[in-house]
Amino acid sequence: MSERGEERRRADPVLAARSPSAARRLIREGMIDGPTQALAAGHLQAALVVVPEADALAFARLCALNPRAFPLLAMSAPGDRALPTLAGGLDLARDLPGYRVIRDGVAEEGERADVSDLWRADLVAFALGTGxxxxxxxxxxxxxxxxxxxxxxxxxxxxxxxxxxxxxxxxxxxxxxxxxxxxxxxxxxxxxxxxxxxxxxxxxxxxxxxxxxxxxxxxxxxxxxxxxxxxxxxxxxxxxxxATAIRAARPGLALLNAPGKRLITDLPIDRAWDR
Amino acid sequence: MSERGEERRRADPVLAARSPSAARRLIREGMIDGPTQALAAGHLQAALVVVPEADALAFARLCALNPRAFPLLAMSAPGDRALPTLAGGLDLARDLPGYRVIRDGVAEEGERADVSDLWRADLVAFALGTGxxxxxxxxxxxxxxxxxxxxxxxxxxxxxxxxxxxxxxxxxxxxxxxxxxxxxxxxxxxxxxxxxxxxxxxxxxxxxxxxxxxxxxxxxxxxxxxxxxxxxxxxxxxxxxxATAIRAARPGLALLNAPGKRLITDLPIDRAWDR
CATH class of the missing domain: 3.30.2040.10 (PSTPO5379-like domain)
Structure with missing residues (x-):
């Protein structure tokens, strides 16, 4: 990238993050840490819920039984940090600007920008539709x-x-x-x-x-x-x-996207309903 | 029920099975063993897939990743023979007119009218939308x-x-x-x-x-x-x-509805899309 392009990108991350992959890269590099709403306009953003495999079947069932609250867009294989039907080259542990960490149903103070160190081989990620x-x-x-x-x-x-x-x-x-x-x-x-x-x-x-x-x-x-x-x-x-359901079930570890800091997918927003 | 009512019911099970609960009762009593299409008109019918809990998370993910092929309407708790969001008083092991049994990916010859004896505490049932x-x-x-x-x-x-x-x-x-x-x-x-x-x-x-x-x-x-x-x-x-995916995955046991013999739910057909 030219020096001038680099300058502009620093000057206005929203402009630089017009494509979903560019937005996720800027987030991963720590250049964007705010809400995702204005980024990659026209592309579907998803809420993220991550729970251990031992709790994942019950959470999948919660989604199936409450589809209006939890419209399930995709689910990862245990340990996998990718959701290939939603985004290419995704790293679920780093590509959102903020995560909340909940242990045994109790939320950590504040949020984290990177949860790579917490990711385990038994974690299952759920991407949920939003409004x-x-x-x-x-x-x-x-x-x-x-x-x-x-x-x-x-x-x-x-x-x-x-x-x-x-x-x-x-x-x-x-x-x-x-x-x-x-x-x-x-x-x-x-x-x-x-x-x-x-x-x-x-x-x-x-x-x-x-x-x-x-x-x-x-x-x-x-x-x-x-x-x-x-x-x-x-x-x-x-x-x-x-968050309420996780507080009740108390899985050993759960990760959520921080408020307003969502997973930016490659899907045009209109595909959200159709897939 | 009066003798005359009993006679009429035997004469035309389709007429007698106009309500979903009546249809399921007649099926459970063995008085109806054919396809369900004409029964309980106007009510949603679902395809049934049952796999052990050890395979259920992967099957739930198959549904999430292929929603056009496998539109997930409900999922049971392990061992549970009910799907209360779809039907009241349901016994999944007896309320369909026919089941196919697949062991290690290989289908048994023919079909069964009752799979109570095969139901185990670890079986998870999936109800899928049909056309x-x-x-x-x-x-x-x-x-x-x-x-x-x-x-x-x-x-x-x-x-x-x-x-x-x-x-x-x-x-x-x-x-x-x-x-x-x-x-x-x-x-x-x-x-x-x-x-x-x-x-x-x-x-x-x-x-x-x-x-x-x-x-x-x-x-x-x-x-x-x-x-x-x-x-x-x-x-x-x-x-x-x-059926193809189950043949490939070879779970120890899987149950499917027999062709055309579906789960009759209490939901009006228009709710299928909305829930």
């Missing part, structure tokens, strides 16, 4: 996605909807909320339903109390979205529910 | 599904398209074929694509030789469908591909 493809479709239909227009992470709430348990993996469904006018809500539901691998249609709309949420202004995670007069809250399942 | 929901949608759109109008099972071919292997589970994709005029083929593709859990859009159309099929008139399974002048063959993935 990204659905959000892109909503915006393509000129619907306002509030957390995007307000430039913050979506508000997260722990609902009272039980996950369908698989072995010790159990807990409640976490949901994200996006507000719409009644007319836009109808269109949002119609469009989102076409993207089952991006959580699909909402699980609830209207009264937050009906699914155990006290106050929209005080989310359990993320940042509250402003509600405008006459707007209705729509609630979608979130892969964040995996 | 049924997609076929129903094609017919609802007034498209002719040839094997339905000719009242035979669809023709099955072993293509040269490789499955994405998972451990020792590997092999080639088996496909079913349905012929359409060019105009109908376009509509069939558009409609089928909406049903990813019923195999979704075709994997190929036109020249059978391009996917390794020599002669349409000589399928590797099922019954050939008549092609009319100007018609184009459309090819869809088939769960029959599981």
């Amino acid at each position: 990204q493809g659905m959000e892109a479709a909503l915006m393509a239909a000129d619907l306002e996605v509030r957390e995007v227009s307000e430039a913050h992470s979506p508000p997260l709430y722990e609902s009272n909807i039980p996950l369908i348990a698989s072995g010790a993996f159990a807990g409640r469904l976490w949901v994200t909320m996006r507000p719409f006018s009644a007319g836009d809500a109808i269109r949002a539901i119609e469009i989102a339903a076409r993207y089952p691998l991006a959580h699909g249609a909402p699980v609830h709309f209207g009264d937050p109390g009906a699914i155990g949420i006290d106050r929209l202004s005080r989310p359990d995670g993320g940042v509250p979205s402003r509600m405008r007069e006459g707007e209705v809250p729509l609630f979608w399942p979130s892969t964040h529910s995996a | 049924q929901g997609m076929e129903a949608a094609l017919m609802a759109a007034d498209l002719e599904v040839r094997e339905v109008s000719e009242a035979h099972s669809p023709p099955l071919y072993e293509s040269n398209i490789p499955l994405i292997a998972s451990g020792a589970f590997a092999g080639r994709l088996w496909v079913t074929m349905r012929p359409f005029s060019a105009g109908d083929a376009i509509r069939a593709i558009e409609i089928a694509a909406r049903y990813p859990l019923a195999h979704g859009a075709p994997v190929h159309f036109g020249d059978p030789g391009a996917i390794g099929i020599d002669r349409l008139s000589r399928p590797d399974g099922g019954v050939p469908s008549r092609m009319r002048e100007g018609e184009v063959p459309l090819f869809w993935p088939s769960t029959h591909s599981a």
Whole structure:
């Protein structure tokens, strides 16, 4: 690469990371350590869950039984740090900008940029669909996605909807909320339903109390979205529910992507639904 | 039940088996032992694959990597003969009219009506989507599904398209074929694509030789469908591909539903795609 190219890359990693492989390389080299949302635009990003083989069958079953919360895009062979159906030359232990480490159900403080030293021959990685493809479709239909227009992470709430348990993996469904006018809500539901691998249609709309949420202004995670007069809250399942299930099952070791720091795949975002 | 009711039930099991639970009960009692297609109309039917826990993670991964061939609807806990998200009061070892038994990759002759004696504490059951929901949608759109109008099972071919292997589970994709005029083929593709859990859009159309099929008139399974002048063959993935993958992986024991003898679920067929 020319000196000038190198300069520009340092100056604006988002511009330099327009292709998925370039984005993953910059992350691996430590030149990008923030959220992945703006990187490799138009390409599918996935949430990551890694558990030991002894817990992997139960986690796979959790995904099969709760496909709206955990849309399974790919699963690694034990010990393998690649997911060849999603990305070429992938190193799952280094190609995400941040990881959370959970031991016996207890999360380490902070996050790590590299988990190579923790990877074991018995670890199995699961890549899960996120709301990204659905959000892109909503915006393509000129619907306002509030957390995007307000430039913050979506508000997260722990609902009272039980996950369908698989072995010790159990807990409640976490949901994200996006507000719409009644007319836009109808269109949002119609469009989102076409993207089952991006959580699909909402699980609830209207009264937050009906699914155990006290106050929209005080989310359990993320940042509250402003509600405008006459707007209705729509609630979608979130892969964040995996953290709760892992806390309950207490596998010896589990790795998750850090919030907003996802696996960038080579797949065009439209393929998320089709594969 | 009154004597008269009993008489009528014996006279026409299809009429008596209009509800999924009634159909499963009649099957369990041995009063129905034929194909399930006409039973409990409007309800989702699933293909069944059962393997030991030691092979189950690799089989779950095979499904995740080949979702068009193996759309995973549910997975049992080891030893469990129920799939509560699909059907109430289910006994997986008795509620299908026929099972195939495969030991070390070699299929037993014929089929069994009851596999209770073979069920072990380590067996894991997988329910897979079939083409049924997609076929129903094609017919609802007034498209002719040839094997339905000719009242035979669809023709099955072993293509040269490789499955994405998972451990020792590997092999080639088996496909079913349905012929359409060019105009109908376009509509069939558009409609089928909406049903990813019923195999979704075709994997190929036109020249059978391009996917390794020599002669349409000589399928590797099922019954050939008549092609009319100007018609184009459309090819869809088939769960029959599981039999090939099991032959390759040679688990100590595997159970499959016998051809056409499927698991009748309580879910309306439209939920197949949504859950």
